[in-house]
């Protein structure tokens with residue numbers, strides 16, 4: 540009889556896990572608390588181990604079809620005057636041949652297409668209790684039903700409820716990096732923003748980017764340093780961003796005015812540091828387990844890799860779940876920890892906190908057209924463990 544898995548969360552980690560478990564002959568089901576698919580989000584670089592996993596799961600063609608090659612990175616002063624540009628060719632070389640530039644929603648859509656009709660998905664629902672026993676795990680849902688399964692996968696992101704219920708409260712695992720991010724897709728390209736470019740305005744402590752990946756594919760992204768992320772989040776995106784970006788005349792006020800009422804990803808930049816990712820028949824995957832943050836630029840790649848590799852170990856140890864989960868974690872942890880360290884190191888460079896940090900961020904970018912610097916930056920970005 541096929542083994543059953545309940546997966547909580549239909550984000551990138553949850554959808555990829557559902558696909559992979561289906562591929563190895565399990566019967567996964569997805570439970571998502573949002574009422575409908577969450578298609579939004581900013582632009583992500585997808586590479587390294589996530590790219591390898593996508594290739595082996597056979598979703599690379601669907602991702603490649605959505606890949607946008609050839610973006611340039613333009614850096615502006617707050618009033619819109621040009622500072623410097625990293626040309627398209629250099630950006631492409633930095634990411635390498637086995638790297639893609641995608642909207643987060645592109646990865647979500649590619650994965651969703653694969654599981655649609657194959658894996659049951661229940662929206663608008665979450666779990667309320669978990670009970671493990673000798674032969675399985677019982678998951679109670681807030682619609683009053685209960686499911687018996689062989690495995691419970693917590694793919695419910697940074698604020699995971701599975702982690703709360705089984706491993707302990709979020710505060711014991713969360714490490715705030717002192718920043719807030721807001722990201723959203725836009726239905727138009729603001730006046731003066733170039734096509735096929737990441738255009739970034741940086742002021743000490745505050746950053747704002749508009750990314751355009753071709754017609755109909757525009758996103759905006761804000762990040763700023765704050766000693767109290769919770770207080771910022773409590774205000775909601777528009778009220779939090781408006782006073783901070785009011786005097787960045789280039790495009791920011793217009794974008795903030797047109798922010799959708801919902802669909803803005805607005806959260807603190809926080810890592811999850813947990814000394815184990817499984818407990819009996821419960822396993823955490825993706826941000827729920829190891830959130831590396833956008834400062835590491837690797838969250839979606841690692842989520843897909845984690846999902847793929849989970850399937851591999853379950854297949855390798857069909858009768859021994861503890862051995863499978865031990866091997867899985869041992870294989871992933873070194874890279875997850877290294878990416879987290881990179882995320883912490885980079886936290887000063889996204890929204891540079893001082894003139895010195897700004898210089899440290901800009902110097903390699905300004906020099907990146909020089910082939911040795913391109914190689915050095917590319918190697919730093921792509922480092923990955925096998």
Ligand SMILES: Cc1cc2nc3c(=O)[nH]c(=O)nc-3n(C[C@H](O)[C@H](O)[C@H](O)COP(=O)(O)OP(=O)(O)OC[C@H]3O[C@@H](n4cnc5c(N)ncnc54)[C@H](O)[C@@H]3O)c2cc1C
Nearest residue numbers: 548550551552572580581665695696700722825826833838
């Ligand atoms: C709509 C959206 C937009 C995003 N935009 C960005 C962005 O612009 N920049 C960035 O760096 N990162 C963004 N992220 C986060 C990024 O997708 C993740 O860091 C990365 O892809 C790893 O994904 P994940 O599946 O582990 O977690 P997530 O992407 O957070 O997915 C978790 C999923 O679980 C669901 N969920 C949460 N709690 C419960 C619960 N109790 N019960 C059931 N379901 C639950 C969520 O609704 C979500 O669908 C975004 C995430 C979402 C959901």
